[in-house]
Amino acid sequence: MSGSVVKKIVALGLLAGLAACSSTDTGGMLSSVKKDQPSDTAGNDPNIVVMQGACPQVYLREGTAVYREYGRGVKKDVQGLADPNKLVIQATLDATTRQCRRSAEGLVVTVVVRGRVITGPSGKDGTYTLPIRVAATDGDSTLYSELEKFQVTIPPGQGSAQFIYTKDNVVLTTAGGMTRLFAGIDEGPYNTR
Numbered sequence: 579m580s581g582s583v584v585k586k587i588v589a590l591g592l593l594a595g596l597a598a599c600s601s602t603d604t605g606g607m608l609s610s611v612k613k614d615q616p617s618d619t620a621g622n623d624p625n626i627v628v629m630q631g632a633c634p635q636v637y638l639r640e641g642t643a644v645y646r647e648y649g650r651g652v653k654k655d656v657q658g659l660a661d662p663n664k665l666v667i668q669a670t671l672d673a674t675t676r677q678c679r680r681s682a683e684g685l686v687v688t689v690v691v692r693g694r695v696i697t698g699p700s701g702k703d704g705t706y707t708l709p710i711r712v713a714a715t716d717g718d719s720t721l722y723s724e725l726e727k728f729q730v731t732i733p734p735g736q737g738s739a740q741f742i743y744t745k746d747n748v749v750l751t752t753a754g755g756m757t758r759l760f761a762g763i764d765e766g767p768y769n770t771r
Contacts, residue, residue, distance in 0.1 A: 633678035634714065634750075634757040636689055638671055642762025645669040645708060649700045665698025667706050669730070674761055684751035687714075688744065691761045695730045696738040705731045711764035712745045716757045721750050725764055 645668070648654065652664045673692040678685055689712050697703065707727045714722040724745070732739045743761075750757060 633676055633685075633687065634753060634759045636674035636676045636691075636759040636761055638674060639713075639760045639762040642711070642764055643671045645763035645765070646698075647706065663699045666701040667695055667697055667732075669693055669695045669706075669708055669763060671761065671763065676759060681749075683749050685749070685753040687748040687750060687759065688746050689748055689759060689761060690745075691743045692740070693730075693743065694738060694740050695732060697732060703732045703734045703736060705729050708743075709764050710743050710745075711760075711762055712748060713760045714748065714750055714753075714757060715760070716752065716754055721752060721757065722748055724748075 646658065646660075647666045647668075648660045649664045649666055652660045654660045671691055671693040675690050677688045677690075680686070691710065693708075695706060695708075707729050709725055710728045711723065711725040713720065713724075726745070728741075728743050730739055730741045745761075748759070
C-alpha cells in the first residue's frame with residue numbers, strides 16, 4: 579500500500595475514534611501494545627499508543643475554523659467579510675482528533691482535522707490551497723507551530739468536497755498537564771517552528 583493510502587486509513591480510524599469519544603473524554607480508547615517489538619534505548623517503545631486521556635486534546639482555535647476566499651481585489655471589512663457575491667470558496671473545519679505515542683524524543687502526536695470546502699457564487703470546481711496551522715502550547719509557552727499549504731480538490735459538478743488533513747510527527751519534548759494542541763486555518767505568514 580502507498581503511504582497516502584495508509585495515512586487515509588489511519589485518519590479514518592482516528593475519526594471513527596473521535597465519533598466514539600466526547601471532547602470531555604478522559605479514558606477514551608485503550609492503548610495497544612505490540613509485545614514482539616524490542617524497546618528503544620530510553621525504555622519507551624515507539625509502537626505503544628498512549629491512552630487518549632494522556633494525549634493532549636486538539637482544539638479549533640477561535641476564529642480559525644472558517645475560511646473565506648474572495649475574488650482578487652475584493653476588500654474585506656474588519657471581520658474578514660466582503661460582498662457575498664464575490665465569494666470564491668468557504669472552508670469549514672468541524673472535527674479533530676489525535677493519537678499519541680511515546681518515543682525517545684518525547685510525545686509524538688498525529689493530529690487529524692476534518693473539514694469541508696464549498697464554492698461560492700464566484701467560485702468553480704478545482705483545486706484550492708488552504709493554510710492550515712497546527713500548534714501546541716503549554717500555558718504561555720509555544721511548544722510547536724507549523725503552517726502548511728494543504729490542497730483540496732472540488733470534483734467537477736460537485737460544488738463541495740470533504741477533506742481530512744493529517745499532520746504526522748508533531749514532537750512535543752516537554753508536554754505537561756497544561757499542554758493543548760490547536761488546529762486552524764491561518765492566513766498568517768508561512769513560517770515553521
